[in-house]
Every structure is written in structure tokens, then in C-alpha cells.
Amino acid sequence: MKYAPTLFGVAVLIAWEAAVRIAQVPSYLVPGPLAIVAAFLADPSGLLASLASTLLVTFAALFVAASLGVVLAVAIASSRLLAAAIQPWAVVLQVTPIVAIAPLIIVWVGNPFAALVVCATIVAFFPVFANTAAGLASAPAELVDLFRLYGAGRIATLRLLRLPAALPYFLAGLRISGGLALVGAVVAEFVAGSGGFASGLAYRILEAGYRLQIPRMFAALVLLSLAGIAINFGLGAFAAMVIRRRGDG
């Protein structure tokens, strides 16, 4: 059971390679797995450098999204007026297709790296914000009463009750936002094209596509998937570790 996903994956890869060879599909249409690996091995440092560039944008965006998300979640948790003022705009931000506004952002922001980070941040912002807001509101009413009974002010209640109660929610949101930050970075790179940062994996995919280096395109795609999986698992493990260390997991 434990090895089922691996075995299935290997079987699919073998079938894929066999199908490509037997049907003699040219590699500019569908390259086999071996051709993809070969394309990666032909220029590993170039592709890995592009991966690093995309990951830099991803993590910068995730950091900004998480910081902004927490600050705004605390703001709406502490004031009804701020909640009424901010919440609708957060939703607007969430439903705006990044592809549609990325060109504008790239023009406005000027600095290509900053522009990519802004785009990825917009995509990654909402889950961490909404989750943290839900977490801040999740403190049981009795505990809130208890804090009131002992004369705790807003700050003390936030620090000793609401923020710790929100931590698991924040970490769950962070995990979702991590995946979205990568998606956002890639989309922004695509839109920016050669006018952008011109070094990320998405740009490599575009470039390889133009040059009909389809195996290299696939290799870049595989790296992106692996990066996404690693971010998801990494943030999941991070969340589990933080909660376990705190003791209430």
C-alpha cells in the first residue's frame, strides 16, 4: 500500500517511454521520460539556476503575503470598522485574475523582481489572510470571557489567547499560500516574458517552446512540479513540527 503511488508512477513512466518509442513519436511533439532526463542533464546548472530564481520570487512573495495577511487579519479582528473596510477588498484581490492585471503591475512597478513578487503576493495572500482571521476568531467565547473577567486588555487577549489560537489556522493557510505563491510567480513570469526578469523557470519554458526544445521544456515543467510538491510537504512538515513542539498537536 505504502509503495502504491511510487509503483504506479514508475509503471506510467515505463508505459510512456514504451509508447513513445513504439509509435515513434518525434520528441518535439511528446518527448519520452528518458529524453526529458537527458535534456535536464544537458544543462543542469542553467535549469537549477532558473529554479532558484523562481523560488526566490516564490518565497519573497510568501513572506510578504504571510506578513501582510497576519497584520490585516489582526486589524480586522480588533476593529469592526477595519473589518468592514478591509474584508471586501481582500475578496476583490482574491477574485481578480492575476493574468489580467499582471501586465499592468509589471509596467507600474518597473523593477522586474519586485513586479513578480507583487503578482505572486496577490495570488498567495488570501488563504493565509482568511485562515488567520478565522483562527483569531476561533478562541472559545468562555476563554474570551475569562480574559475579560481578569481585566485583560485587547493587547493581552490578542497576545495570550487569540494569536496562539490562530497559529494552527495560520500554518494551514501558509501551506496553501505556499503552493499559490509558486503558481503566482510562474504566471507572472509567463506574462512578463522576456520583458521581465528573464531568468525564472517559466521563462525557460517559454524560451524552450519558441526554440522547439520540447524535452527541455518538459524538464523545466518537471522541476516546477517537484518544487511545488517540496513546498507543500515542507510547509506541512513545518506546521506539524511547530504544533508538536507547542504540545497541543
Place this chain on the structure above:
Amino acid sequence: MLHLGSVGRRFGSVEALRDVSLDIGNGDFVALLGPSGCGKSTLLRLIAGLDQPDTGSVMWDKGHQPTQGEIGFVFQDATLLPWASAADNVFLPLRLRGMSRDQAMQLVHEALARVGLHGFAQSLPRQLSGGMRMRVSIARAVVTRPRLLLMDEPFAALDEFTRHKLQEDLLALWHELGCTIVFVTHSIYEAAFLARRIVLMTPRPGRIDHEIASPLRPGAAARFDPAYAALVAQVTHEMQRALAA
């Protein structure tokens, strides 16, 4: 210590309490007994100052306003911070009053020992049983040495045997601390066993029907006292009459 004068409270169209008057004296053990929805918990929140009456008043002796820590509150759930150890949970009220951990730890350990949790200071809530969690909750309520301890059906979710033990320990604690306790319950047995004064409440709108003074000597032995059985019968009878009226 405390006087409730014609207290009324409504939530929208629901009249939770109507014309409730009650005197609570120093050292009293009062049980507020009634079925769900008779406003017992609302009354407790009004006494705690967590809510304000629409009509009537909650007056403390000589206009004295209770300060932080003079009132302890125990809820139906233990309502502990799940990420904090038993000691840190008990430390919370002192911490909110600005006491440092070093200053507080002696009091915290005393309070834990008082509820029989010596040696469990570092345990997390999830490592404790339901009864032990409730003991931590009680320790948290008494760590400030409150004059008034308010308890809202604290043992309702526990099994019978654990409940008996906690009831007996609560009586011992009441003796030891000499504080006043107002205890909300919907169990006739619990009210009869614990309280010196049993206040019968009826729902819709929540009102005090009348009050019965307990003839029992408080303590574990009371359970086997024929007077206990008689008291339970009396309270049951009068509660049925009150609810039928």
C-alpha cells in the same frame, strides 16, 4: 456580600430573567437549580459582571466593586489553553494581573496541590483526563484567592464516579478557602449534596421559584445520610410542582 434586586434580562424577544432577587452572604454555598433555559447561566454572568441587567441591579456590599481576581469562574468545559501546561494555565489569572512567573509559581503550585494535581504541573491538557482538566480549571479559579467562586455546571460532562469525587473535593476546598460559592446545576442530586441553599428556578421567563435550606452536614458522608435522600425527594417534589405551575 452581594444583593440582586429585581434583576431582569432579555435577549431580543426572549426574556431570560424576570424579577430575580437574591441575597448572597459571605461563606454561602448557593446552588442555582433548574432545567435548561431557565436563565441560570445568564444570572451567573450578571453576577460576574460579564453581562449587565436590563432592569434591576447587582449590588455589592457597601458599594464595593469587585476587583480582578476577587471573582473566580469555572465553566462547564475546562476551557484551558490547549497549548499551555497545567501550571501555565493556572498562572494565567496572575499573569493577567501583571505578576511575574517567579512570583507566581509558589501560588500556582499551591493551587494545583489543593485540587490534588501535585506532580502534574507540566502536563498538557490533552494528556489529562476530563476530571483532571476540570481540576486544573478549578485551580485556575482559586489561584487568585477569590472571595466569590462562580461555577457553571462544571461537572455536568463528567462520569458519575469522577463527579462524586470532584463534588467531595469541592466541599473540602470550600471549607479550606472559606469563600462563597454560587453553583449552577441542573442536577437535583448535585444541588442537594453540595449546597447550603438550593435556589429553585423555572424557565420562560427565568425566575426564582423559592429557596430550600439544606439540613445536611456538608461532607462525603452526607451521601449516605437518610436526610440526603429526603432532601432529594423534597427538592424533586417542589421542582415538579414549580414546573407544572
